[in-house]
Amino acid sequence: xxxxxxxxxxxxxxxxxxxxxxxxxxxxxxxxxxxxxxxxxxxxxxxxxxxxxxxxxxxxxxxxxxxxxxxxxxxxxxxxxxxxxxxxxxxxxxxxxxxxxxxxxxxxxxxxxxxxxxxxxxxxxxxxxxxxxxxxxxxxxxxxxxxxxxxxxxxxxxxxxxxxxxxxxxxxxxxxxxxxxxxxxxxxxxxxxxxxxxxxxxxxxxxxxxxxxxxxxxxxxxxxxxxxxxxxxxxxxxxxxxxxxxxxxxxxxxxxxxxxxxxxxxxxxxxxxxxxxxxxxxxxxxxxxxxxxxxxxxxxxxxxxxxxxxxxxxxxxxxxxxxxxxxxxxxxxxxxxxxxxxxxxxxxxxxxxxxxxxxxxxxxxxxxxxxxxxxxxxxxxxxxxxxxxxxxxxxxxxxxxxxxxxxxxxxxxxxxxxxxxxxxxxxxxxxxxxxxxxxxxxxxxxxxxxxxxxxxxxxxxxxxxxxxxxxxxxxxxxxxxxxxxxxxxxxxxxxxxxxxxxxxxxxxxxxxxxxxxxxxxxxxxxxxxxxxxxxxxxxxxxxxxxxxxxxxxxxxxxxxxxxxxxxxxxxxxxxxxxxxxxxxxxxxxxxxxxxxxxxxxxxxxxxxxxxxxxxxxxxxxxxxxxxxxxxxxxxxxxxxxxxxxxxxxxxxxxxxxxxxxxxxxxxxxxxxxxxxxxxxxxxxxxxxxxxxxxxxxxxxxxxxxxxxxxxxxxxxxxxxxxxxxxxxxxxxxxxxxxxxxxxxxxxxxxxxxxxxxxxxxxxxxxxxxxxxxxxxxxxxxxxxxxxxxxxxxxxxxxxxxxxxxxxxxxxxxxxxxxxxxxxxxxxxxxxxxxxxxxxxxxxxxxxxxxxxxxxxxxxxxxxxxxxxxxxxxxxxxxxxxxxxxxxxxxxxxxxxxxxxxxxxxxxxxxxxxx
Numbered sequence: 001x002x003x004x005x006x007x008x009x010x011x012x013x014x015x016x017x018x019x020x021x022x023x024x025x026x027x028x029x030x031x032x033x034x035x036x037x038x039x040x041x042x043x044x045x046x047x048x049x050x051x052x053x054x055x056x057x058x059x060x061x062x063x064x065x066x067x068x069x070x071x072x073x074x075x076x077x078x079x080x081x082x083x084x085x086x087x088x089x090x091x092x093x094x095x096x097x098x099x100x101x102x103x104x105x106x107x108x109x110x111x112x113x114x115x116x117x118x119x120x121x122x123x124x125x126x127x128x129x130x131x132x133x134x135x136x137x138x139x140x141x142x143x144x145x146x147x148x149x150x151x152x153x154x155x156x157x158x159x160x161x162x163x164x165x166x167x168x169x170x171x172x173x174x175x176x177x178x179x180x181x182x183x184x185x186x187x188x189x190x191x192x193x194x195x196x197x198x199x200x201x202x203x204x205x206x207x208x209x210x211x212x213x214x215x216x217x218x219x220x221x222x223x224x225x226x227x228x229x230x231x232x233x234x235x236x237x238x239x240x241x242x243x244x245x246x247x248x249x250x251x252x253x254x255x256x257x258x259x260x261x262x263x264x265x266x267x268x269x270x271x272x273x274x275x276x277x278x279x280x281x282x283x284x285x286x287x288x289x290x291x292x293x294x295x296x297x298x299x300x301x302x303x304x305x306x307x308x309x310x311x312x313x314x315x316x317x318x319x320x321x322x323x324x325x326x327x328x329x330x331x332x333x334x335x336x337x338x339x340x341x342x343x344x345x346x347x348x349x350x351x352x353x354x355x356x357x358x359x360x361x362x363x364x365x366x367x368x369x370x371x372x373x374x375x376x377x378x379x380x381x382x383x384x385x386x387x388x389x390x391x392x393x394x395x396x397x398x399x400x401x402x403x404x405x406x407x408x409x410x411x412x413x414x415x416x417x418x419x420x421x422x423x424x425x426x427x428x429x430x431x432x433x434x435x436x437x438x439x440x441x442x443x444x445x446x447x448x449x450x451x452x453x454x455x456x457x458x459x460x461x462x463x464x465x466x467x468x469x470x471x472x473x474x475x476x477x478x479x480x481x482x483x484x485x486x487x488x489x490x491x492x493x494x495x496x497x498x499x500x501x502x503x504x505x506x507x508x509x510x511x512x513x514x515x516x517x518x519x520x521x522x523x524x525x526x527x528x529x530x531x532x533x534x535x536x537x538x539x540x541x542x543x544x545x546x547x548x549x550x551x552x553x554x555x556x557x558x559x560x561x562x563x564x565x566x567x568x569x570x571x572x573x574x575x576x577x578x579x580x581x582x583x584x585x586x587x588x589x590x591x592x593x594x595x596x597x598x599x600x601x602x603x604x605x606x607x608x609x610x611x612x613x614x615x616x617x618x619x620x621x622x623x624x625x626x627x628x629x630x631x632x633x634x635x636x637x638x639x640x641x642x643x644x645x646x647x648x649x650x651x652x653x654x655x656x657x658x659x660x661x662x663x664x665x666x667x668x669x670x671x672x673x674x675x676x677x678x679x680x681x682x683x684x685x686x687x688x689x690x691x692x693x694x695x696x697x698x699x700x701x702x703x704x705x706x707x708x709x710x711x712x713x714x715x716x717x718x719x720x721x722x723x724x725x726x727x728x729x730x731x732x733x734x735x736x737x738x739x740x741x742x743x744x745x746x747x748x749x750x751x752x753x754x755x756x757x758x759x760x761x762x763x764x765x766x767x768x769x770x771x772x773x774x775x776x777x778x779x780x781x782x783x784x785x786x787x788x789x790x791x792x793x794x795x796x797x798x799x800x801x802x803x804x805x806x807x808x809x810x811x812x813x814x815x816x817x818x819x820x821x822x823x824x825x826x827x828x829x830x831x832x833x834x835x836x837x838x839x840x841x842x843x844x845x846x847x848x849x850x851x852x853x854x855x856x857x858x859x860x861x862x863x864x865x866x867x868x869x870x871x872x873x874x875x876x877x878x879x880x881x882x883x884x885x886x887x888x889x890x891x892x893x894x895x896x897x898x899x900x901x902x903x904x905x906x907x908x909x910x911x912x913x914x
Contacts, residue, residue: 014079021068063626070619077612094129094145094180095119096201099158101134103297103579104187104216106160106536110739110782112185115210117155119183124148131176134158135165135197137561142176156778160536162297162579163559169193171200179205186211189236190587198592208596211589215239215270218298218580219289222307229276231289231301236586238268244292244746245274249285256790258753259286270586280342284308290538292749293742295786297565300538302576304567305510306518312337312511313344313351313359329362329388329489332497336506352376358511362489363388367401374400378478384511385482386489387449403460403475403482404451422446423465425496428525432462433508433572434472436525436551440499445471447493448486463505472505483509510572518575523551528568528575537785540566551575667714671725674711675894678726679854681715683736687763688715691732693866694854698886700863705887706805708894718744723751728893729758732854735775737783745786752788752845757893760784762850765815777850789846793823801847804891806884813851813882814869820848843896847889856882 097119099105105112123130129145164187175197182201188211201207220232231245247260259282262274276283286307291299314337316329330345337343341358344351348369351359359373363386367373377383383401385391396406422444428434451457451470462483463472474483487494496502504522527548532540549568558581559565565579591597670676677699679691695713702708716729718740723729729751740748752758762776795801795811799821802808811819822844856879858866869879 011078011080014075017075018072021072063623066619066623066626070616070623073612073616073619077609077616079609081608081612083606083608092126092128093205094131094176094178095123095148096145096176096180096182096204097130097132098182098184098197098201099132099134100165100185100187100189101136101158101160101536102164102187102189103160103162103536103538104164104189104218105185106296106538107216107294107299108212108214109160109537109785111212112210113155113158116158116185117152120148120152120155124152131180132158133174134161135169135174135193136161136163138165138169138174142174145176145180160296161561162534162536162538162565163561164189164191165193166560167192167558169197171197175200175204181205182207184209186589188212188214188216188589190589194589198595202592202594206596208598209591210598215588216298216586217243217291217294218296218586219245219291219301219578220580221576221578221582222289222301222303224307224309229278229283229286229307231274231276233264233266233272233274233291234580234586235266235270236588238270239266240268241266245289246292247276247278247286247289249282249287251285256287258788261292280309280311284310288540293745293786295537297534297536297538297579300534300540300579302534302540302565302567302578304574304576310341310357310511311344311354312341313346313348313354313356314362315346315348315351315359315364316362329386330360331490332502333360333362333489336497336503337511341511348373356381358382358384360489360511361385363390365390365394367399370399370401374477377401377480377482380479382480382510383477383482384485384509386485386487387493388488392449400477401482403473403484404454404457404470407450407452423467423469425471426464426466426468428463430525433526433570434463434505436521436523437501437504437508438521440501443494443496443499443501445487445494445496451486508572518551518555520552520555523555523575526551526570526573528554528570528573530564531567531569531574533564533566534579668722668725670711671714671722675708675727675890676711676725677713677728677730678716678721678723679713680718680729680731681738682732682734683738684734687732687734690858690866691730691854693858693860695730695857697857697859697865698883698890700859701857701883702887702890706891708890710890718747723747723756724754726756728890729756730854731758731760733760733762733776733780733783735779737779739783742786749786749788755843756845757843757889758846759853759889760846760848761813761853763852763855764850765817765852774850780848784846787846791823792820792846792848795819795821796824799824800896801844801885801888801892804888804895806888808881808884808888810881811849811851811885812878813849813853813856813885814867815851816878817849817851819851820846822846843892851882853882853886857886 097116099112099116120130124147128148130148130151131143131145132151133139133143182205184201184207186209198207215235215237217236218234220234222229222231224230233243233245242263242265245262245264246258247262248256249259251257251259260276260278262276264272264274266272274289278286286303288303289301314330314333334343334345344354344356348359348361348367352369352372355376359376359381361367361383373383385402391406393408395408396402424441424444425439427439428437445465448465448469448471451473456475457470457473460473460475461470462474463470465471470486472483472485474481487496489497491498528551529548530543530546533543534540543566549563553563554568554575554577557563559577559579563577565577568575568577671678677695679688679695682688682691692713692715699710699713702710710727714726716723716726748758760780762774762780764774764776795818797809801811801821810816855867856869860866865879869875869882870877
């Protein structure tokens with residue numbers, strides 16, 4: 001391609017035709033030659049006569065100019081002009097591709113993979129060897145240059161990580177030796193490792209950077225201030241826009257739902273804060289926050305025990321006399337827990353129905369509600385008991401709510417079983433939940449209750465005195481635990497409640513929440529096991545058995561390959577490690593002079609050949625009209641016909657693209673007045689036409705066979721339409737399907753959470769199982785990534801879709817492949833006497849398959865099928881089953897899982913005496 005400023009030409013030699021334009025001008029003026037003037041007296045006899053045929057003496061100058069312009073436009077168009085063409089790549093040497101591969105890359109990952117695929121395709125065509133390095137997960141040694149086709153085949157396996165490249169990245173350890181050019185796919189964030197790596201790759205060859213123009217967004221860790229949650233929102237550059245922050249957590253049935261939503265507006269700012277004011281019951285169920293419509297690990301903020309304000313019941317065996325509150329058994333507990341927990345001070349009988357998270361018994365000897373309290377602990381509660389005179393005098397041999405058997409009486413300084421002096425605490429063992437806590441020298445114990453020797457005593461001791469006697473013991477009871485402090489909760493037997501160690505021990509037992517982020521000293525000595533891991537797109541998945549992580553590393557180290565973001569837990573504590581480290585300040589990446597920039601900020605390549613040829617055609621049409629007018633042939637009805645024909649032949653001017661506005665009132669009324677199906681534009685006009693015909697055919701089938709009479713289907717405008725007005729959305733997926741905006745994804749997620757259903761159809765017969773190998777399948781994965789789609793499973797044989805109207809075993813369209821629906825709850829049990837499980841009343845929000853249902857449903861204007869399905873009678877039978885599936889699908893959307901509720905019919909009939 002030849003470049004002339006911002007213009008490029010694919011066939012520049014055709015521009016030589018412009019040199020011949022002056023010659024053409026001369027020929028047009030010289031042909032025919034001008035007549036020679038001769039005076040002839042006989043011409044006087046012709047005066048007064050008229051001639052219907054008018055012939056010009058010579059071609060007018062403006063007509064010549066018009067013809068020259070038409071010819072020049074044609075030459076220009078055939079030369080293949082391109083505005084802002086991509087710069088040519090004459091290099092033939094090795095190419096190194098660097099991909100930051102961090103969570104900041106996940107938001108525009110489809111565009112990144114497209115650019116990466118284009119680079120590999122061009123390198124393969126040019127025979128250039130290529131090496132690919134993900135900086136977030138660098139190789140242990142510099143990779144060798146290889147065939148670009150091999151990397152292209154493995155491209156689907158390249159995924160963003162949930163952490164950023166290390167700030168200690170050593171260029172010499174990862175860059176191949178020798179001269180090579182570099183293409184760097186940047187995530188747009190500035191970091192300390194970028195400058196030395198940039199200098200290193202520039203020293204080895206030309207550097208081209210692909211970087212998106214949109215700022216990077218991320219959520220910080222939530223903090224508690226009073227009764228409110230504060231969640232910071234960061235941007236890498238000032239932006240003016242409103243974002244929605246969703247708080248997600250488990251509903252009473254255990255399914256994840258959106259619990260709250262808060263808008264946050266940035267007004268040319270790079271930082272703002274979302275404030276959630278929620279009741280404790282709702283706040284304690286929050287598991288994560290996320291930016292609606294944005295899929296990346298940085299757009300997710302995980303929560304842990306530090307955010308949960310627990311309900312703690314304080315129950316005392318005695319009360320302090322007036323004016324002696326400092327001697328009350330629960331005084332120091334109240335002071336330690338009040339800032340971080342909701343305290344319930346009542347009797348045990350009144351506290352149990354409230355279902356507290358922790359119950360603390362301070363010097364309670366005998367428990368009257370033993371059975372009820374034991375049942376509460378076995379269901380997951382934590383019971384903490386403190387010793388005292390009443391517990392020391394009680395008979396503990398038959399008490400199931402003590403971790404160890406106790407000796408009656410006690411041990412004290414100067415008593416029957418006396419010490420010579422108060423005892424200090426022994427260092428906490430590594431297996432203790434208190435491991436790593438610093439022991440103050442001033443903490444001593446003057447009196448305690450003693451445990452009877454037992455083979456399990458050592459295993460149940462989690463804190464001991466310097467002489468080895470147990471100070472705190474614990475045992476598991478069902479799903480819960482019982483903990484006993486062998487001293488009082490006040491300062492009567494020990495000064496432990498007066499020290500700063502006391503609230504730290506309660507926090508380690510998950511009795512209280514830490515108001516600030518834990519430090520390395522707070523987590524020292526503990527080992528945390530990974531429970532769930534956060535991937536680059538912000539999805540939280542359970543982990544397999546993995547080695548534990550030191551608490552100091554969780555508090556200090558930034559996320560990385562050896563410390564991925566996610567949830568880490570001990571027996572008593574859950575800690576969240578987010579993708580955005582605390583204190584991380586986002587800033588845009590800046591590149592030195594001489595680095596070629598491309599991406600969204602670069603001008604888009606635009607071919608101009610079509611516009612030039614259209615201009616040439618319009619000039620030729622104008623030339624024809626002008627010639628006819630000069631010759632006198634453009635008169636009467638003939639003129640109207642010629643002008644009409646010219647207008648029809650003229651190319652239509654391109655339509656200006658306008659931003660979508662709000663849904664019109666008439667369209668909203670039409671959609672809300674009846675059952676209306678909708679289809680999402682696929683980017684292919686032919687596919688969209690088939691989708692509309694298919695939904696129209698499905699509506700006719702429903703009208704004939706059921707009481708549902710749908711209106712005409714509509715094509716959705718995801719930006720403007722109110723999705724809640726549509727009963728069912730059919731989404732045909734093509735390789736060129738456009739990506740919805742973040743606002744559109746937010747609307748789609750609200751639609752799914754509100755009970756709507758989307759039928760995804762890749763139309764590829766699901767060749768690889770869940771669309772993994774075909775282009776449409778890969779595009780579906782990219783389109784569905786930002787959607788709140790629950791876990792899926794292949795359609796089970798007892799799903800309601802198989803019996804919501806017709807009894808079906810398969811769900812074919814033009815193809816007969818598997819389909820995927822929301823997975824059933826793990827605790828779904830087989831209904832007694834019924835061939836299916838007892839499911840809940842929810843509707844699967846998505847159905848995914850590749851059976852090309854619209855083509856099987858599609859009918860023409862006279863109601864005849866538009867496309868063949870199979871062959872002969874077998875094909876017509878498959879078309880009928882496809883129609884029945886459509887009926888079942890609509891009935892499932894409209895009625896839910898009511899068919900599953902039929903399991904109650906026998907019991908109802910029995911009660912009615914029938």
